[in-house]
Amino acid sequence: MIKRLQEKVGKLLREKKVALVIGYEMAGDGISTTPCFIEREDEVERLVWNEHCVYNLSRYLIETRELASSPSPKIGVVAKGCDVKSIIGLIQENQIKRDEVVIIGMECEGQFDVEGERQFKVEGLKLKDKDKDKDKEGKLLEKCKACEVHIPKVYDLLIKDDRNSGAPEPQSPEVNAYAQVEELEGKSQEERWQYWKKEFARCIKCYACRQVCPLCFCPQCIADQTLPQWISPSPSLKGNTTWNIVRAFHLAGRCIDCGECERACPMKIPLRKINKKLGKEIKEMFDYEAGLDSEAKPPLADFKLEDPEEFIR
Amino acid sequence: MTEKIVSKEDLKKILEGLMKTSELLAPGKEGDLVLFKPVKNPEEVFFAYPNSLKPVKEFFFPPREELFKHEIREGKVGLSSEHQENRKRVIWGVRPCDAKSLLMFDKMFDGEYKDSYYLEKRAKSVLVGLACNEPLDSCFCLSLNAGPHAKEGLDVLITDLGDDSYLVEGITAKGEELFQGCGKESGEGERTRKKELEEAAKKKIRKTCQPPPDLESFFEDPYWEKVSRKCISCGVCTYLCPTCFCFDLSYEGRDCIRFWDSCSFSPFTKMTSGENPRREKKTRYRQRVYHKFSYFKKNFGEIACVGCGRCLRECPVKVDIVEIVNQCSKDKTKD
Amino acid sequence: MTESREPNTEQQEEWQPKIIGFLCKWCSYAGADLAGGSRIPYPANIRIIRVPCSGRVNPLFVLKCLENGADGVLVSGCHPGDCHYSEGNYYARRKFAVFKKLLEYLGVDPRRFQVSWVSAAEGEKWAEIVKTVVEEVRAAGPNKQLSAPVDKCSGAPVKRKHLKND
Known part of the structure; x- marks a missing residue:
């Protein structure tokens, strides 16, 4: 090969x-x-x-x-x-x-x-x-x-892989890609918060997650803006949580799950679990999967009249 | 300088005692990571690890530190600042490379300019070293005037001799104090064993860092563009580096905060006008190399690297600074 | 950036939820105005920030409010089809649908972030929504999640020293 x-x-x-x-x-x-x-x-x-x-x-x-x-x-x-x-x-x-x-x-x-x-x-x-x-x-x-x-x-x-001379392997695995997400979803709200609190507390704000991400290409990241300083540049639970939410949300509907952020994270924060959750919700709500069609409109830059709105009063 | 042999049980007792009299920090497992943290149970203190993920600098130069706060008291504006309790702090299980890095911090924060925040923490801390018997492939301390059993910067050094016995070598008075009245005299056999372990550990360190003496002359070389290409400009290497001390200040509400900053980040040198002298990745990477191997040496007579290898192990794209520094003169002659 | 007010004795006696409302200028803000004009009483726990469109509300606004001590955030805009900019609220709807799921997943109390559609004619509805949101947030209690005080790096206790007072 x-x-x-x-x-x-x-x-x-x-x-x-x-x-x-x-x-x-x-x-x-x-x-x-x-x-x-x-x-x-x-x-x-x-x-x-x-x-x-x-x-x-x-x-x-x-x-x-x-x-x-x-x-x-x-x-x-x-x-x-x-x-x-x-x-x-x-x-x-x-x-x-x-x-x-x-x-x-x-x-x-x-x-x-x-x-x-x-x-x-x-x-x-x-x-x-x-x-x-x-x-x-x-x-x-x-x-x-x-x-x-x-x-x-x-x-x-x-x-092609030399080892596979014959027909390609069947491409639909039986593994549930969302197993980890579902496991967390099954927990109580307080358990989830405690889980993420512990994970985010470790963040050292090295921004390896952002730098390694192929889709984090903003010329100036919101985290680098100083007037106003939206995201606290120092590591503290407060700022770390905001940063991690913002990072994930900016990738909602765009993340293709290459998992590089999680791999790059020296503190091993399970970032993929957040990205994956967003991917799952977007698939369920808007029937969209990222990285399949270069002509498609990104889901958060698009809408349908019948989009779900049960959460709105 | 005293030498003693203590058993694992003795060490546990000492740890228990220290927990009561002082603030005790030691490496422990957090998931797959080894991090220094306050000890709650001596059983949790972790000995079998090559090195902690984060260096001990965080306890002297915290990632985030409030310097002072504006306050209104009786209708007047004043300042107040936080001070950690002046209780003795014992940092247990520091590797020799990390201990050496603190001496570099001293040059910076206890030199011409005295940083009271740093010095306060430095004065109350006792560093208990743990000799390195199993260095990693990525370690290269030997070529930087350090070693797996080096004592520089430590107050006391413990060597695991195997069979649940440990050789404790007192280095300073405050280090010796911790082990007063325990253990037994060390014998010739134990000293030989320790020498063997040290030699064996040294043999395992194969990586060497040899910056060219004329590093300055490569400053404008296209080499930097080439080698920095895969760098992703994150802060992993600088934040996990035991000798990187760059920081920034900002206000969070009324608090003046000092926090770690990294020369890898593009906004590091960005000025108010918008001008940024190190906009390009290669200039930032070059800065990191030159600061360690040239500027610090010029200012303080030593290379600002202790060879702990964290930057090599943790780099998300495996940029190898040692290789880059070693190769730079060879590459020049080739072109 | 605002800072959370330090609790004074009054607040300690009875805690009142603090809620930030981001209201679209064309519908919800006018609706709230109508509620006021029609003298429909509703709790004063909400502080209103007028925005051009619910689509203008960046999820970061919500996070910053919660970070800085708000106990709840309410975003309100025009009903679908009524947007002054034709489709701003449709984008907002998608954005907040995802954002709400994300907050929930992270364990943030879902009562702390709410969205509503209120038209310029719905003064009654506005008052009702504020009442419900305030009660829900009251039930959720003070926001200790995102506005938690900053954690210290090492567990060492600290004391405060006055440096200067002149």
Whole structure:
């Protein structure tokens, strides 16, 4: 798979179809990967593909879009099925143009965060003795368990998984994607508040959740505004709660559930659980799912006469 | 300097005693995270961890601190400020790298300018170190004049010798005081064991940080653009860095608040006029590198990094500052 | 940014809910005006902020009110179809539907954030809504969730020292 990826990217660069390809390369630790930017054909050997390609590289598209010119060269981006959804989101919200990007779609069997290292940090050296495969199972990203897009919906080139020679796997998993959300919904109001209070109290306002998000592209974030200072810049429960609500709400109907915010959060606040809840409500109320159609109107910039209003007096 | 051997039971008793006489902070588990927190039960004190997620700087330089408050008293405007109780505070289980970082804080907050808020907390704290027997792949303290068993900045250092026995080395008087009247004299065997552990730990640290001596000459190099490209400009590395001390002030109502700030953020250098000298990501990333490896060294004679490796472990996109600093001279010659 | 008033002895005796109302200029504000003009009594616990349209109300406004000590927030606009800007309240409806679900999910008492449609002719309805909202918020008690005092980083007790008084 890596060979074919490198060949295709090499070809794109050689034919000057792309000015830059955003992909994955091995990180210094020899296990995880890190984003890389390939501009020359002789650099393609840096590109890798494995089960640790967790990053959503579409985050870099806005920063690099000035390098693109239509019709070519364009910006190439290595994207998993979930990442493609955020590319669709960016196109939908006029942040990039479809003909400015070459989507190098990857067939993806699910990603494993190098959570091992995190565990390793807690448990000391115990991890090394564990059965490696079993451990891998445990580390499969939560979002991947209910993945419906092992093969991206939109792409210019598709790199298929060598292991799957036959027909593609059935793409509708039986896992309930909203299981975690529903579990929390089942709790009492006070329990929910205590839960989130504890989680938000940890927030250190590093804004990694915002910075890593492919759809957080406001030129000036509301959190950075000082006149008035809407969101307290210092970490305190009050300001942390407001920040986390505002962050999630700005992504309502836009979040494509790549889970990057939660992964990036050093304090491990379960941000995906909030985003997912908003996605669930929007699906139920407005029958809309983000990241599927670049022509669709974002749900909060749209309305129907018969929208639900039971909550209104 | 005294050396003692204490058992796990002894340590528990000491912890119990300290809980009563002082404010005791030690690493504990919070979900998957290891964080320093007030000890409620000595059983919860956690020993088997490479390092805490957040460095101990938060107890001397809190992420959010009220400096003063405006008040109206008897029709007049006055100021009042909060002071923590002057009770002894014991921070238990500090890793040597973090202890060293506080010496850098001292240079900043106890140098030309004396920061009373910092000094107040510093004066009442006792740092109980825990030697590092299992450094991580991302640790690189050895190349920065520190080490897994370094004593610099600590009041007392505990080494886990295995078999439930601990070697306690008093470093300062206030550190020794904590272990008065417990344990037994250490023998030759234990001292050798400790040396072995130290050597073994040192061997595990393979990463080295070697900034080029002429770092200043690369300031305008396109290298910074290249290496900072994947940086997402969040504050993880700076907030979790034990030596980063940048802060900002703001008013929240009538309270003047000091809070952590990060040079990675674009508004960090934004001026009232709207001008921002570090608008570009590469200039911000370069600032971080230069502040640590050049400016701080120029001002205080030392590199502002202790090699704890938090920035490498926690970076959401795995930016490796050590690699970047080490590579910078090589890259220059190549071009 | 306003700050929550420190409780004085009077307030300690009997706590009164403090509610902020964001009222659309064209319908609800006029409706409230009509209630006043027609001398329909309703509780004085609500402080009204006039906005051009219910669609103008950013959820952040609601959060800021709760953060700064309000016990409840009421957003009121024109009935669907009556919006002076044709469709502002339709967007507001979607926005608040989602926002309300979010607050509930986070465990914020749902009584603290309410939405209503009140037309310029509905003075009676306005008075009724205020009465109900005030009673509901009263039942919910003082807002201790989002307006909780700032937590201190370390558990160390603090004392206050006067620095200057001249």
